[in-house]
Amino acid sequence: MHPFSKIEKKWLKRWEKSRVYEPDRRKAKKPFYNLMMFPYPSAEGLHVGNAYAFVGSDVYGRFKRLQGYDVFEPIGLDGFGIHSENYAIKKGVHPMKQAKISEKNFYRQLQMIGNGFAWNERLETYDPEYYKWTQWLFVQMWKHGLAYRKKQSVNWCPSCKTVLADEQVIAGKCERCGTPVVRKELEQWFFKITKYADKLLKDLDGIDWSEKVKTAQRNWIGKSSGALIAFKIRGHLQTVEVFTTRPDTIFGATYLVLAPEHGIVEALKADAENLKEIDKYIITAANKSEGERIAEKKAKTGVELKGIKAINPANGQEIPVYAADYVVSSYGTGAIMAVPAHDERDFEFAKKFHLPIKQVVAKEKSEKPAVSPEAYGGEGYLVNSGKFNGLKSEEAKGDIVDYVGGKRVDTYKLRDWLISRQRYWGPPIPMVYCERCAEERRGENKEMPGWYAVPEKDLPVKLPMVEDFRPTGTGQSPLAAVKSFYETKCPGCGAKARRETDVSDTFLDSAWYYLRYPSVGLESGKKFPWDKIITAKWLPVDMYIGGAEHAVLHLLYTRFVAMALKDWKLIGFAEPFKVFRAHGLLLKEGAKMSKSKGNVVNPDEYISKYGTDAVRMYLMFLAPLEQGGDWYDSGIMGVVRFLGRAWEVGQKKPIGQKSVSPWMHAHIKKITMDISALHYNTAISELMVILNRLEKEGAGQKDFQSFLIMLSPFAPFLAEELWEAQGGKFSVHRTAWPKFNPDLAEPEEIEVIVQVNGKVRGRIKAKTGLSKSEAQKLALELEAVKKQVKSGTLKQVIYIQDKVVNIVL
């Protein structure tokens, strides 16, 4: 093993002193912004999963630096939020104190993993100088009409005692703690992300992101093209508007379903014969948890509004109206026309409630209408559809919409971003509510009288140091108990007013941090937290690496915020990350790491035992970065041995060389391409092949230097030490990536495979450019081939230049 401990100490100091990893932000000629999702500083310390992702990102940054780019690789801490707060609660340490402890420890560990971070541009989201601008961003949202307050049924986590955004509810459970989420009727702050639904969807086509993340966003935004069609209610002035993607099946609509929360239920139920029954159903439905609704998928429930009839605009038929919770109020119009013959859910419901099932689409043109045992949701030919009979269902859609006076529309599943949280450890929402102004219907927004943004000059609204920071569970933040915090003056009329006491979702902190890094220290006196020239130079981010679990959280919010800032002309781009790659999950012996299983790999332990370079290199050697890896303790010995052997070779005096050996070119080419594709594992195996050869044949000076440069992204310490020992100019990390000659990268001597009927029977050595007739002649001379040919007649010979001769019998 090489003396890693001494080497690491030496170079950490020297790199810092010489600012090897600090680009000149103003003068840089080829800026390259290499970013990794910043971590939340858990008190437990840096997880090996963090290390895996960070090193994966750093290898790329170092590679780009060697290719001549001015690489900017900043680091900071996403320290606000429930995770940090919960830990503080558990340990009984105040989050503000805990943050300082975790910060120190985390930065120490981040230094130990040997990344080329720009340490001068650090940021922490809980720093008032940072969240001042998070609050400023909230104010801008408010001023541009993208922030609003509304009472509605929202997700509530009983364990975290706060509301959650839809994106934070994973399969009915809280994203943070796994507790089943319940519904609560509360007045909350929202951001109008839905305004950008279409742009968020469309722009995905133009960005180079991991496909799975783009697909997840597409699914989440959930665009459907369909139509709005109005159904008249007999004896009423109101109409019910439904959304459907299948207007072609309207002749088969045999009843109407309204979401129980739909406003029109309230208006119609008074005229129904069974008011009590309806009310009872509405209450039961409202009290159902997300989990119960999912469990009920097949067993549909509902209640008829007896005596109420809707009129099918296609054929004038009167059809019954139901309230049922299989229709959700927040999507489309909250009302549907039910076509049981062609929709599985309607079919289930119709069977249970004995409603007519009328076929209007036939699979074959000649097929006669019949009641089939299941719903047919596909395309076909219209039947039972008046003048549209015989038409292809897909083609009749438009005409039918016109015929019934409908309107074509696109609908999205995406809902507005619920931004307020009833917790302590976050940036206070910078809003003030004045009762007097509200009564007199004054304020900054006509629809929300009484509400004012805190004037920008008064930001930040500092999070007060309070003794009891635990969540209350009452639907109010702990700050609601702090009089000195919430008592203030109305910015409008000067009367006594009350501050908003909720804090904002910490995903707002991380939705703009990438904008801040390049301008850290340069923003003073600015109207917004970044320098325009610097931002134009460095952004958008050139390479962003992070976890796929943020596909619809951080990555979607960040895109939304950038689009808004672009519209306000504060930045010049709408997409913050040109390239995004999702790294895979790191496993331990095939299993997920977890504290409860006790199989968590602690990077500190391995770093002190084998050195940073070995841990870095082993992590990158496991598998392609995007695939994730499987950590086996025994496996690390492979790279430990490799580094030890490289060290030994570096101790000897190299053989003088004018230029690199011809055989190196193919290796340089492969490593260059592998690193570009984040296939670090094969790049490392290629380095191993090179070292094996250098050991066997004796290391030439140029060959070994090229080897060290290509090794340096993975093992920055050892590469730097040996580079110096070989007389290289400081630093190996600022030198140039070796170039390959494409002609030399192809070997001169080749082996042509000889096949008989596609089976390998031998091989012939030759120079490149072997002709077909020569190849055939040589092949037929082989003993093994002769034996085969004897038993048949030669039909054909296939020759692929310099690769294969196939004798077909």
Added chain:
RNA sequence: GCCCGGGUGGCGGAAUGGUAUACGCGGAGGACUUAAAAUCCUCUGUCCUCACGGACUUGUGGGUUCGAGUCCCACCUCGGGCACCA
């Protein structure tokens, strides 16, 4: 149910339609050593064979091709995302 990824030795994993199993781990044998560790060398997909050699092998079944881990069709299976979204 729909949409993305995967499925290759004992293990992690390599393979622009052209030598399947690179590189590494583990294992076996050997060298060095009083001994062990470390290090170095050789072997290591399965089956048949003393051997020479041969047959088989990339989840399953078909297909295209001179030739398929790779392309096409159907299915099984694991991981992830979405999900009563009309």
